[in-house]
Amino acid sequence: MHKQKLHHVLKERFGYDELRPGQEEIIQAVLAGKDVVAILPTGMGKSLCYQLPAYLLGGTVLIISPLLSLMQDQVEQLKRLGEKRVVALNSFLSYQDKQRILFNLSSYRFVFTSPEMIFQPIVRDQLAKTNLSLIVTDEAHCISQWGFDFRPDYLRISDWLKTFQRPPVLALTATATSKVVHDIQEYLQMYKPFIHIHSLDRPNIRYVIEKLENQDQKTEWLVSHTKTYEGPGIIYTQSRQRAEALSAILNESGTRSGFYHAGMEQEDRVFVQQQFLSGELQWVCATNAFGMGIHKDDIRQVIHDHLPATPANYIQEVGRAGRNGNDAVAFLLYTEGDEERTRFVVNEEIPIKHFIEMINEKKSNGENPARLVDDGFMNETDFRVLSYWLERTDPVETIQIVERLRMDKNRQIQDMLKLIEDTTCLRGKILTYFGQELDESKKPLNCCSVCGVNLNNLLTKQKEELTSASFSSWEERLGQLFPI
């Protein structure tokens, strides 16, 4: 592809002179018509990897996004860049608007939508008539993380891609376990994709495991820690209730904090998010609902009040710290037995066998099995997931599949426990888990709670003042780097 034109668009449209190393390779591969899996840390300019090609390829670029808020953000960002031919095709639209947009899909350069939306017959039909030049799956780890037991439509993307002469597919994510990469390739029907994996090590993030006796000690630790050290920070909790209770305790102790979880009204969620982004709020106590789409680069601390369900979740959440390259610390508060509660939440004691029988019974009676949800026998998520598997295999195998999923989840909790054992360097173990190696020469002095960490050097207010004193002599700077 013509390099000249590429740089012209890059400069004129986006205002950049050059691409970053990873971006260049990814964009060249996309322009060459290859399927691409791009794994880049958040904040490394993922969106440019499809936005730039859109101007060179012509046609319509379809972006599949997991969250409505993410779509809105991207649409606004493109509009600010002067793009008018951009739209989010989702449930926010009125019936009229949706119809109007659907019958003019080809007039858009960027169409953002959800996996669920693609499976509405009318959307599917109209997409088939549109000249798609590229299909992008944003936050593609969702295929692996949500597809199997939460949002099965992520897996159905695979079926859809088989039904037509599809354009190249680009998968973007920051999560790179071998399972995630494998699932992406399989469910996006990729053929010998170009895979770009950026190094996952984040030398400016320090990992600390804090072993405590019980929940009350955790609370005390959090109260005193947030009094001593500066935010901004996220405290991840296991339950919505704990997020709210902890936030109240911190507020009483004089540390202003907010809470965030999926059980809140949309406007309250947006409000907390805005306050955190603007710096009005230093701390947010949140469930794992808080994160994706929160673009804040000066988060200095991510604290886990519970044991995350998988190493991938842990790294994803921790990775939200220190995006600006400044020192950041990730704490995990662990009490013996925490894994039991994580196991419970993840396993959900679903009487799967019973549910499958119920669905089959309804079907053989000629009734609509969806009634089971309406009548309160089953929650919607379980119904959707089981329906997905029952559509493509028999009940016996469905039971096996669900059992395998459960075993896999339990194994990942064990992996998580192994990760936090204080035997060898945490940073090294994390990288090994993701199939990478620790470059010893780049290992920071303050590494992890196994290698040793000096918090006072990292988190106190004093430190911030020192680093901002940019006119200090080299002797002074050396003194700061290597305090006696």
Add this chain to the structure above:
DNA sequence: CGACGATACTATAAAGTATCGTCGGTGCCTTATT
């Protein structure tokens, strides 16, 4: 499984303790057969 809240219990009363019941993460999408 374990945390937490409500309730009952004890018994010159008040606050500690025992027991029971409840609850626990993540998000799209609902345009129609009275």
